[in-house]
Amino acid sequence: MILTLALCGQFLANAQAIETGDRFWDGYTLFTVREIRMGSIVYMTDDIGDRELTLEAWPGNQGKYTLRPSRNAEDAPYGTDFGTHIDYVNQPDNKYLIIYGDNDTVAQVLYLVQPLRDSSPSGFWYNGSLVYSATSSENGSVLNAMAEGEEHEFLLAPVVADGDLFEVSSSLEVFENEYEDALYARRIRQDGLDVICFYDKRNLLIGAIEATQVQDAQDLNIRKWMALLCGEYRSESGKDVVIADSGGSYNGRPMPFNAVTFNGMVTGVLDFGSGGPYLAGKVEAVPTPDGLQLTEVKMNDGEPWYDRTVSYFNLKWAGVGSRFDFTSRILLTGVLHRYDKPLLRVMRNAILARHGYVFKSKDLKAYFEAQPWYNPAQDNAGIKLSLLEHLNLQLIQSAEREK
Secondary structure: OOOOOOOOHHHHOEOOOOOOOOEEEOOOOEEEEEEEEOOOEEEEEOOOOOOEEEEEEOOOOOOEEEEEOOOOOOOOHHHOOOOOEEEEEEOOOOEEEEEEOHHHOEEEEEEEOOEOOOOOOOEEEEOOOOEEEEEEEOOEEEEEEEEOOEEEEEEEEEOOOOEOEEEEEOOOOOOEOOOOOOOEEEEEEEOOEEEEEEEOOOOOEEEEEEEEOOOOHHHHHHHHHHHOOOEEEEOOOOOEEEEEOOEEEEOOEEEOOEEEEEOOEEEEEEEOOOOOOOOOOEEEEEEEOOEEEEEEEEOOOOOOOOEEEEEEEEEEEOOOOOOOOOOOOOOOHHHHOOOOHHHHHHHHHHHHHOOOOOOOOHHHHHHHHOOOOOOOOOOOOOOOOOHHHHHHHHHHHHHHHOO
16 A cells, blocks of 8 residues: 655645656556547557557546546456546655555556656765765666675666666675665756655655765765754753854854764764863764753774763754754765654654644644744645655655664
8 A cells, every 4th residue: 555645745745637748667568648638538558559558537636547448458457447546646756656456455556757867877876874886787777885894785777768767676695785675766856956766665765865976985974963963052051052063162162072983884972082161071962852962971992882871961952943954955864763763753843844834743733833933834735845855754754664
């Protein structure tokens, strides 16, 4: 069964009309819409005309269709009957037809193949923890990365040479494929983004990689992690604390620190050195809905694990805008899997709250109404997310499903 997006499916999966020239792929055949008769009868065939599909739009209900007999098709396809209903799901990153069978079970999904100038991934791709290098092969593009002496690799085979849709497979069984659960992938190049998104058999986004010019995974990992920590805070004693990429300050005085890494991966610990105006030694830094919690830890050099102590410090968010502003950077699951489910829930809903989403859940309603930047809308019907916000929301959901 196709799962819709929690909380915001009502305004993300908007209806859309099929257009002449659209191409749909069922995993075996690529169909092209040849004509739309009388504005409602959609006729599509494969390249040589052996297979046909005819759909009829529901009057006054855009995005809803019925399967009709075709010119040369005696039997309905995919084990269905003529007259069964079809949904056209239109999300900013993914569009597809769902053909239903008996008892509203999904009989077949046909994915819209959108044109792309350069469908061959090349260069370097980052997923929040690893940097993959892409090389061309006779079967598509091979993406390879190394982590802690283990080789990661998978293959992207384009459905058509100039389209955005790819089949995902393992290149060799001896290599780790962290996208082995992906049924297909889609490359998106718009609004300043160049990302490849991976979807499972339920059409749920399970991961994404973004194009990068930086080959140093450790550098990128630190940047991604710090982006969720940086900001203006206030200590429990009322002092101003700033966390920034290149260090911080406490009550106006410099407060240097470094991110502790192990084999290129962030450990979640900041090292404040031998002493400073606020903290000394190593502390675990964990975002909270209201700010940041810094817990003193004990760890041995060259080891990724640590023991938490009973000493901790709470910093309250003092920034002007949202604690979680994801309007200008893509979140990747390599970062998000570090956080617990309650925090991920707040992060996800902060994307909606920025647009004035009116919450029914009592705890979310109380939390966001306490934020000075939150301005509730009259209703949720007119809320539109950008492509970046839409992807970030789905990536957070993917991390939540892993908890």
